[in-house]
Amino acid sequence: MALGSGYQNRIELLQGTLDMLILKTLQWGEQHGYGISQAIRAGSGEVLQVETGSLYPALHRLERQGWVSSEWKKSDSNQRAKFYKISALGKEQLARDYERWGRMVASIEGIMTARRGAV
């Protein structure tokens, strides 16, 4: 996953962030891999571009953990594609991830906005 501006500015997202984004995307309805990447890109205002090399391993891992399930279907454009659907377990996981994310953002924010840190 990288910022849209290019390879040299690539920033590694914290572990689990991509999982959270995928699960969130799927909460709006089942979607195929291409659709998920497009949704994240569009949702982030073209800033976040999900690399396929990260997306598909993540999808297959999520499926293995039982957080999503998959099914081959016809897409809107009448193309055959593999659609992923979030499971009940996945929804719980999303809630946990989001809650943790919130705490992390808050704590990082706390550090960044402190006038004098112990760091």
Place this chain on the structure above:
Amino acid sequence: MKAPYWQDWERRKRDLAEELESHLRMAVADRMARGESYEEARREAMKEFGNVPLVADVTRERWGWLRMEGLAQDLRYALRTLGRERGFTAVAVLILALGIGANVVVFSVVHTILLRPLPFVDADRLVWIAPPDSGHNLSGSTYSADAYEDLRAMNRSYTDVTGYYAFSSPDNLKVTGAGDPKPVTDISVAGNFFQMLGVTPELGRGFNAEEQRNGGVVLVTHAYWKRYLGADPAIIGKAITLNNKPIPVVGVLPESFDFGAVFQPGLKVDMFDPQKMEDIRYQGNTLTLIGRLKPGVTLEQARTEATELFPKFYWQKKQPLSLGAYKDAALPIWLKEYVSGALRRSLTVLWGAVGMILLIVCVNLSNLMLARAATRTKEFALRVSLGAGRGRLMRQLITESLVLSGAGSLLGLGMAYGATAWLSQQGSIALPLMSSVGVDETVLGWTVLIALVVGVVLGLAPAWRLTGTNLQESLKESGPGTSHGRRHERVRSALVIAEVALACALIVGAGLLLRSFLAVMEIDLGFKPSHAAAISIETPNTIQSIETFKAFLQEVQSRVAALPGVEAVGISDNLPLLRNRGWGGPTAKGKPIDPKHGHGAFVYIITPGYIEAMGMRLRGRDFAWSDDDHHELAIILNQKAASELWPGEDAVGRMAVLQGLDVRVIGVIEDVHESNVEGKIGWQMYLPAMTKQWGAADLSLVVRSKQPVSSLTTSVLQTLRTVNPGQPATEFRTLEDVVNHATSPRRFFAILVGIFAALGLILASLGIYGVISYGVTQQTQEIGIRMALGATRERVQAGVLGKTLRMALVGMGAGVVVSYGMAREIRSLLYGTQPTDLATFAGMLVLLTMVALLAGYLPARRASRIDPMTALRNL
């Protein structure tokens, strides 16, 4: 791995490819919808997507069951790594091959002798019926024909009882008719012998009812049929001329049937004939008994029946007084127990010894692997930082060790094939069933099991070590001389100490067995085996009277004695350690006969000169040619018989009674070990061959000469042929060979355990060397600094040697304790040697100390040659 797994794997792979393709198609479609041309859209979509196979690869890794691909990869990697470290690999594989090969050989012997059922139908229902504790002393475990027939008729425990004539000597018949007469070995068996054991001839048939009663036909062994009858498929019904009588062949026994291997290790039998009971009815105890238990009958029930039944049997029905001769004289034991029971402990010890070798091998290699792991810490840390999981690394290490143990097992298996093939050809080792020793499926299965266990154990040590440490630290760590390295070294030292302790036990075990073997070799057998040899001689069939027989014996002896180099010559119909034969013993004339003391005695029917030729020690006089039917009957007794007949008196000159006849004791010989080297000695009596009273058959000529036997064979055989043209082409057998055969099981075990001890010692010294040498390498800089600060070379050397000795001493301390426990366990295998034998223990300590010093000396010398400047510069 099952096939569906592969299909599933392939299906999922296609599925993924399709998924990624659909992604691309949709991306292209979107771009084209935005107005791009197909080519442009395709190119851009591809660029955006990235490397398709790579994406597929990393995605597949998430499946978590990459087993197949991962395994192949691990294997490739393992082979590449091991191929790079050729020296290490070669040493490791060789050590493993030795350890595993030794285990496979011993297992195949244990499997053949102890674990596998005997090669008969339902062999686990067969029992050996003999007096309690008679062991393999056939003379003490035979019964009369009358007793055999009564047992068959009266028992309720057995579906059938069979037996064989126990006192046939090798080369007891000769094949005549075509060229020189050739000796053959024939065993007379009860007619139902093969039927009862479930052995079916591969050609022809077994003995029919008429033949079972009257004999007169033979079944030949597969080997004899192939070798001497040209594997003639039409042999059935043809006759072979045995002792000038044509005897029809009714069948050929299957190759798998080996009488000697089961009943008389080392004996090669050529043919079998049905024993006509009438012929042996008055010969006394001549038949061994084997029974097959009825279904549902327990051994215990058979034993109870035996105690009730056997007192009702006669030694000879013609002598009513012989009723009850077999009271308390029958205890059925499993046939398997009879064949191999006595070897169980020896084989268990052997098995234990190779098990220890394998342990030492594992410890040693674990050490090597640990040392290697230490140098690979950084490699693994790097791989972890690049994303390899710990599980993956562990699997990698175990794959490597499995490859090593697999290669070692293959090589070891090759060695075992050779060793077992060689062992199976060693007719001179008097162990049962040895001819069928080999690598079969069970042995292969055992090998695979060992390989797997060893592989996993070897891999676990470094895996535990690598994954149990903080790899991030390892990346930063410069390596040598750190506290971490020290802790690591302690583990390795502990392993070496364990190794030394095991080696101690092995050496002590081997030492004790070796000393026992030497003690057995020192046993005074009552005759001198060196410089003497025996050859079986044939009586001409022209002999009709005792006078011509005597003349024949005299002529043979005087002619052979005249040959150059011959010092003494004599003839006997029985040789010690070869064959058993018991008769009712003599009683002292004029003394009341203790009915309970009816004593059996070994019989040797001999000519004048035999006692001298054997190197036996005689008090009184030897037989003279005049001790014949025209003179007083004479007898020579052994010391045991003489002293028990006339306690506290000199037996020479006394009158004894034998088979109702007065016989004069003319001499007493010192006891001869007649049936085994280590066991007790029974009564023996020697009777002159020149009397028609005793009768002699199956004669052996004993020649004492300083010349090698091979140089005598031709001249002696020529001489025998001039006296009797019918003399078959028999061969000399040295008395030393006879003794060696009798002691061969002990020699076999002592040598094997000795080899294992040597192996253990070498491995332990390698282990010591490895640890010390590694320690010196790790401390090169430290030593350099100390030398720069003024430590002398001697001091450095003494330091390293001291460390070696400390380690060895701790190991030996533990080893003495282990050895002591082990020695007590093998007490029953020792002869004339205490389990606490001081010389053995002291010898072991000296030997190990010396080996440890040698193993420590090389690294110590290297340490003392460290150039302080070089060492410091490299700091």
